Amino acid sequence: MDKVIGADEALAGITDGATLAVGGFGLCGIPSTLIATLHGLGVGGLQVVSNNCGVDDWGLGILLSDKRIARVTGSYVGENKEFARQYLSGELEVELCPQGTLAERLRAGGCGIPAFFTPAGVGSQIADGGLPWRYAADGSVAVASPAKEVRDFGGVPHVLENAIVTDFALVSAAKGDRYGNLVFEKTAQNFNPLCAMAGRVTIAEVQELVEPGELDPAGIHLPGVFVQHVVHAPDVEKRIEKITVTEVER
Template identity: 85%
Template sequence: MDKVLTAEQALAGIGDGATLAVGGFGLCGIPSTLIAALHRAGVSDLRVVSNNCGVDDWGLGILLADRRISRVTGSYVGENKEFARQYLSGELEVELCPQGTLAERLRAGGCGIPAFFTPAGVGTQIADGGLPWRYHLDGTVAVASPAKEVREFGGVAHVLEEAIVTDYALVAAARGDRHGNLVFDKTAQNFNPLCAMAGRVTIAEVQELVEPGEFDPAQIHLPGIFVQHVVHGPDVEKRIEKTTVTDTAPKATR
């Protein structure tokens, strides 16, 4: 089955209020072509699950800046000032969870596992509840996280975490074929496979589009069974989130 569509065709079913799992980590491996097309489509009230929410002018940050996102489930938000402003002013609902827990919640959703126990978060507000999800304009808490079930296994306390399944998933791959089989480049194989598994309808943008049969089956990172639509996006701008410069100048000697 040829799953290749334009970005506009692939995203046509996403309406206001949809839930989205979006791959990538920081600015690495993000589906920027799909995010830009979704921004042009004008949908709003999006409920996003992603490791983070981009930066102020790139990635999911462009949707956030135009108030298109109403809720975020993620594990890291430190590089987006607008994100912090909207959250603290009560404009945005935010559910934070440990990064490994977020990854496993997505994987469990894709595998049909409704929930699982993990020791991560025991003894904190992750398990006990009370984390501010949304604030009132006056700074008081409008919505707080609920307490979760805690149970002992082998004498160690574990907290129950529910799996995540979303209406759609947007992911990015270095290479893909027309059947939706995907290959990711190095660390871009971070949250992308997990988000693809968690989406009921998964849309993958690929930099290089190949014909079915060109991949060695052993080299495929994500099989096409998890992907419903493929978008060819060869001209992807790759940004660096933080530039670290090392001083290589010779040291003065006495």
């Protein structure tokens, strides 16, 4: 089945209040073409699951700055000052999650596993509850995280974490074929396959589009069974979140 369509058509089903899993790690491997198109469609109240929320003027930060995002589940605030401002002022609900736990919650959702136990977070507010999810305008906690079940396995306490399944997933791949089989480039493989698995409808932007059979089956990182739509995006602008250079002695 040929899954290649235009970005507008692929995103047309996303409505106000939809849940989205968005791939990428920092600004590496983010589906910037799909995010820009979604911004143009004007939808809001989005509930986003992503490792982080981009920066102030790029990635998910574009949606955030226009108040299109109502809730974020992630593991890293990053360099996004507007993210911090909205969270602390009570404009944005935020569920912070250990990075490995977030990755496994997405993978579990894609595999049909409803929940799992992990030692990460035991003895902290992750397990005990009380993490501020949303602040009130006066700085008090309006919504706090609930306590989670803790159970011993082999004498070691583990906390129960629920899997994540979202209405849609937006991911970016270096290469893909018309059937939705995807190959990711290095660090861009972080979170993109997991988000793709967690989405009920997954939309992948691919930089290089090839014909079915051209990809080495052993080199495919994500099979097309997880992808519903493919958008060809050959000219993607790539940015660096924080440029660090070494001074050269003269």
